[in-house]
Amino acid sequence: MGFLSPKDGGHALDLSAEEARRLPVFGVAVRYPAGYVVPQHKHPYGHLIHADRGLLRVEAESGQWLVPPTAAVWLRSGVKHRLVVPVALQAHGLFVREDVCTSLPAADCVVHVSSLLRELIMALARDNDSATSSKRMRLLGALLIEELRTPPILPLHLPWPTDSADSRMQHVCQALLDNPGDTATAAGWANRLAMGDKTFHRRFLLATGMTFGKWRQQLRLMSSLTLLMQGMPITQVALASGYDSHSAYTTAFGKQFGQPPSAFAADI
Incomplete structure (x- = not known):
């Protein structure tokens, strides 16, 4: 489950396995080469996007965001966006079920990624196979939601x-x-x-x-x-x-x- 690789020209997400498990938070990870562009798309989930290295640009109708390794972009469910990769990086995308999003930021924004939040993001994006304990995933997801409730909002948004x-x-x-x-x-x-x-x-x-x-x-x-x-x-x-x-x-x-x-x- 995850993004099709850039070399295959894909950007679609196969979320069927995670939807079947009905986890409140789940994720994917993918490496992108410099200059790659993920075409405009949207998800029926809240979406947290983090790049563990490099610099990722997220473009939406409401503006643009730059995501260094110390930050992540939070997008509400249904927000159309595309990803632009100026330098090679690995991206982690987390998806938050809509009923869980009510306590999270009500506007699209860039949030600070603490050491704890970074580890949670990577664990949830990495442990996405059926052998991973659903209980563990739910606990990790619950902790991530708690960390996202009042994150510092960073000035990395450019209105468009x-x-x-x-x-x-x-x-x-x-x-x-x-x-x-x-x-x-x-x-x-x-x-x-x-x-x-x-x-x-x-x-x-x-x-x-x-x-x-x-x-x-x-x-x-x-x-x-x-x-x-x-x-x-x-x-x-x-x-x-x-x-x-x-x-x-x-x-x-x-x-x-x-x-x-x-x-x-x-x-x-």
Whole structure:
């Protein structure tokens, strides 16, 4: 049971064995190569996604999340999403029965993964064969639910314009995602789109819920995590992410994530 391997071109999940056992929490684990994309899909369960190495990007209609090894994405049941793998990693996906989700976060978010939570995730994703004790799985699942009740919410979410939002703002966001170091100002984007500065700012805020400056900084900092995990020197990461200096990047990173980029890089 689990994901079809990337080399076979699959992403579907065979959950029939677990559904038959009616476990409240169960999981799968799979390795993905760099550059792999799991097409958009959804599950009738709450879904916790964790990468034990590398950096995983989770994209949904409501936004995008980056998942380093110290975090996991929580998605409500039925949320359409796709997975983008910038660097090679092993992903663990846990599924939580809908009736058990009532005490878990009511919004999609990124949560901190403590040492205990990490071990629970790996155990539940690994012990998914019929020989594994259902009693043990239920106990592990119950402890995982308890750990997820009040997890620290991490600032790794990037709101994204929905399909019903201004398509021009979607274009701006996608262009910046493709090139986080783009130095064009809001005025420059307004000029490209043949609209006034105030109109651009108003439409961007309406589409994303954030100002252009704050959204772009969030994007740059989130995107820089991939470069840090690839071992790029911090000064080069700063410049590639659109910052003028090591110090400017380090200051912004510390305010956003509560630690300097050197500490983040040392933890991975």
